[in-house]
Amino acid sequence: MRRRTAASKGRHPKKGVALPLDGEVIHKTMTDKKITFKIKRQDKPGSPSYWQNFQVPYKPFANIISCLMEIQKNPTTKAGKTVAPVTWDCNCLEEVCGSCTMVINGKVRQACTALIDNLEQPIALEPMSKFPVVRDLQVNRSRMFENLKKVKAWIDIDGSHDIGEGAIMPDSDRAKRYVMSECMTCGCCIEACPQFSLTNSFMGAATFNQVRLFNLHPAGSMNKEERLDAVMGEGGITDCGNAQVCVEVCPKNIPLTESIADIGRQTSWQFIKNLLVK
């Protein structure tokens, strides 16, 4: 199509009027207010942690990420000392990648959805405590990813060539799987879990949820027993203390306690079956 109306005349916004993408809506309501932060920092693994205070200008719609970006633009503490910018992990900034998990005012959550207007100041930022700190607010969550391998959280396909349609499945089953499959491996459930520690081998709710997710799939269920065996040993499902905090902190509202209960049942049957068969 070709434009024919006023737009095709291409008049430009009046001088000084920002484009919508330039955040006009945001900037015109700027004030002199400040946001105060207390950030727990650590230079490298094993080195001592320390706290630093920062202040950034208040802006509407600001979240933790945009404030950390402000600190990058002016890495000076509240006391006026120039320091290295705070480091943290993030990527998508809309709570689908799972990267920016940290402890904000004592609560584990994603930094992107933590809007400043809803937080009490000074805002305290800490790295998660159940994973080794890499630097500042960055932690190493590779243990969670290793667990995905332990429980074979995938479907063994015959190959990626064209062999036609997948299995027919009721939409209600799909919906059940979909909720579980939104897990971003973000670590919230792990951080909140009293059973999981830096030194033990407990797998955690996210991993059990993956077992249930794949066991529920028609093709995935063919490797059901392997997955169940993997969560029946040390660090497995029986170590769960049933504290039920995992489900409270899950940003995706995944029914983690249901998953744990279900995997508990599945492993019980598997246990009996193993006794009879092996």
Next chain:
Amino acid sequence: MMNRKKKIVIIGGGLAGLALAMKFCERNGEVTVVSYQSLKRSHSVCAQGGINAAIDAKNEGDSPEKHFYDTIEGGDFLAHQPLVRDMCFQAPAIIHLMDRMGVAFNRTGEGHLDFRRFGGTLYNRTAFAGATTGQQLVYALDEQVRSNIHDGNATALEWHEYLGAVLDSDGICRGAVIHDLKTDEIYTLPADAVVLATGGPGQVYGRSTNSVVNTGAAATTAYLQGAKYANGEFIQIHPTAIPGQDKLRLMSESARGEGGRIWVPRKADDRRDPNKIPQNERFYFLEEKYPLFKNLVPRDVASREIYDIVYNQNMGVDGDPMVYLDLTHKSREFLDNRLGGIMDIYTKFTGVDPRDHPMKIFPAVHYSMGGLWTDYGPDQNGLIDHGSPRNQMTSITGLFAAGEADYQYHGANRLGANSLLSCIYTGLMMARGIMNYTDSLEKSVDDIPSTVFDDARNHWKTRFKEIKKMNGRENPYQLHQELGEVMLANVLIVRDNKSLEKATDEINDIETRFKDVKCLDTSDWANPSPSFINQLFCMIHLSKIITKGALLRDEFRGSHYKPDFDLNQPKDFDPHEYIEYLEQKQYGDISEDKFPAGHLDYMKRFEENNIKWLKTTVAQFKDNQPDITYDEVDTSLITPRPRKYD
């Protein structure tokens, strides 16, 4: 023939990179996937609405041929047609594959895949998993690759950054220079081929719907090393996003595919609660102007209309440059089931529930149709030879590109739900060609002297040492913000040469100021500062490619809208007239009186414009500037014609 497995290095763990990794492992190759962060966190997870495949599940008479036509027309005929056709014909098999891998696609009453509508088509062609389809597709491919890692066929180098290609004395790519983002170590990975599946460059605009990693730095580095960059000026502005200080968050086109309506109050500056404004006092401007496609016109069209409403007609909501995207007429259950992901995002970031109140949205930079120039190998019928080593190869031998990082599939404007398709398609399709490419080489990477690798590594080590020594007055993050502001103000929906020249000057200023940057952190553990400075350097060069391409292209095509060169299509024009005109011309008798007044003149101008501008923009790095030339576009299958969506 080599006596070992063929090994490739894939940069990027999004859909394109993971699809290729899976396929290459299946062909018994050895794969290293390099990712800026943990796998599962790539920008592909942000894709919401779905993935296209003309399976015709709703008995509407859809077909891959129609998908092909819609994609080409949506892209204003700037894409190479045989390749796009191949993608559209492979699409059903790709959806079935993803379904077999366990993607929780929404299903019909009988348990088959469900499909919904998207922009730029009249068919229900888009398979979807709620409103987090990209995330679900990434997870499924990630799981397959993780299984291969578990079995020892693949390695993942997470928290590693690609710095550049290792080029031998013949200019052939023999590996990649990699930067460990934790230990700060810089080293080389020798490989039979290197693939850049590194996504788009949204960060050049500061804030966009893109993720933080989307700096375009890897593709730009390839350009700086001599690779061609194509169609850089074609940047898609998505019509519907919400504001944020850190990023602009996308509200999927599927919101409109599921019945969402765009409107503004008929009376400018009507500040009533939108739910209290009666139907007849609402201006559903897309529906009125485009009775055929309604709210589902292609993105370039919708963004221009919103721009027109809020800036030229001053009808934005509450006087702000925003319009309503309204889903309140749909039931909560329906919205939660089919659009839950974006309902949550909107609620979490604005505090307003879009199930009860119309969303307030505006356009945002979203996608780059342009990218690294890549090749393809035609078969004897002029279609695609899937085994051709030319497939997806950049102009640097042995260096390939896939996904948003390449330019081949979307012409001048991408249709919604085609990006996930093009990413997975390229990843799967190119595997065989790379296998064949490694066979075709006279010298294998094993025969390349180690000095080639030493030199490449040392070059980057020196470069990073120099960056760490930078101790000027400019804050790199601040400079990045300013670069974004220049691009947003001048190289956006409506373009004119004066602003583009201004942008060129301002970018040059920023380039000068870049020399005075301060490296804020010189430590050698998990230090993002030097990497960011290098990325900023790349973004400055990429902004020059985009701006110069836009400045030189004096026409209106797809997302590149220059009103000064609008051909002003007559209101009652029918694109079929143009086909008739071409036929008559072929037989040498054009009857002036056969067409309504003004139409023939318009068609002649259209034809002339295509002769001049229906060409791929190709940028090459020369004397620190992009040197721009133009290549022919393969339009062998569908005759280019004027687009029309009403």
